[in-house]
Amino acid sequence: MKKSNILTTKGGWVLLLAVLLFAACKKDDHFVGGSLTKDHTDLTTYDYLKANPLFDTLILLIDKAGLKETINSNITFMAPTDYSIKQFLKVRTKELQDELNDENVLYTLDSLKAPEVRDSLMAYMYDGKIQRSDLSLEQQIYKNKVGENFDIRLKKTDQYGGILSEGVRYIYVAKIINGLDPDPLPDDFPQGDRDIEDLLQTTGIITKTGVLHVLANTHAFYWK
Template sequence: MENYKKTKMKTKYILFLAFVIAIMATSCKKDKYIIGGSLHDPHVNMTTYDYLKTNRLFDTLLVLIDKAGMKEEINGNVTFFAPTDYSIKALLVRREEKLQQDMNDESLKYTLNDLPVPELRDSLRSHLFDGKIIRESLSLSNKLFTSKSNEAFSVKLIEASSPGVVSTKPQLLFLVKLRNGLDPDPLPDNYPDEDKDLFIMAQTSNIQTTTGVLHVLHNSHRFYW
């Protein structure tokens, strides 16, 4: 229960932070992106893979896509909830710490080359969905989808807490990994932690490429779930 309270507090903090950044981004005419929102002009004249290549935030992600041989899948008629390099780096740190602990050797390293290709493909496919999931088709209610790894997810909009600066609350896009079905609402106090759904915010959303749709997950996303 304590872990759940910490997660809930963290989610509230992310929502508030995203709201502040969204206001800042909206007030800057030169900034084309809205954090947690959508692009002023969501269309880009390039494939999803090529768009990822334009941003250093995805350098390591592209290495993993190439390693998994999934460039064509990424460029298919799909929606990709892309993890950033921060999420991938955090995964490598966790794997390295576990390896060092298991082998009792702090000199051991865990690199991208150590990631098993079948596991990598399965994880990337858990972020891929057939067809185009765009903000205009979403609402504050859960909309259920099945990823290309055959896992259940919901995609929904959540209103950010407003400190009273504006009358209209920003609606942030969330990818929700379901665990044993949708959480009941309201959530009982004794609901098992292992069954609670995992919420991750899209820090940039609704990028519509020539091949599909791209949403960028928050840097805090736990890659491999």
């Protein structure tokens, strides 16, 4: 009797999980990880970022580069998180320490020059609104505000072990290196020519001024 109850309970949880995942995919397409986020906000893109501690360092860079008005224009901004920026500073610090043979030297936000910060951040911006409804499983090229080409599209994954028969479709963005990669990618395709791909962990936030997506914490700032 107890064994039967356990099996029924487990089955119920599996069914409930499937229902919840299906509902999440249908109703909250902008959400991938972290906490639930409403897809519309009355805040500007800049104010939305400033209100979230995940972007404290990013806001400092936006201010340093004088890009507040640009961030609040009619653009799509694929925001890197503070984790990405801090990892970038850590890598730069290691390079500088090796170059100067000094383990005490640090590469900080103050070490970054405003023109470099401006170009780096504008590489995450696209004119107009890029939303999930504009994307498909096919490769699509978009040009950012510094003239670089990116492939932005949906990719199907089976992250939930087959619970969802249709799989889950996430938005990926790839910096194109020496031309768009063939799809599917051959195993022997040159490593140096492979596009640099990242997952968007939160997508489709419609702000008062534009569209905001958030790159995964594992993203290397400016694809370095």
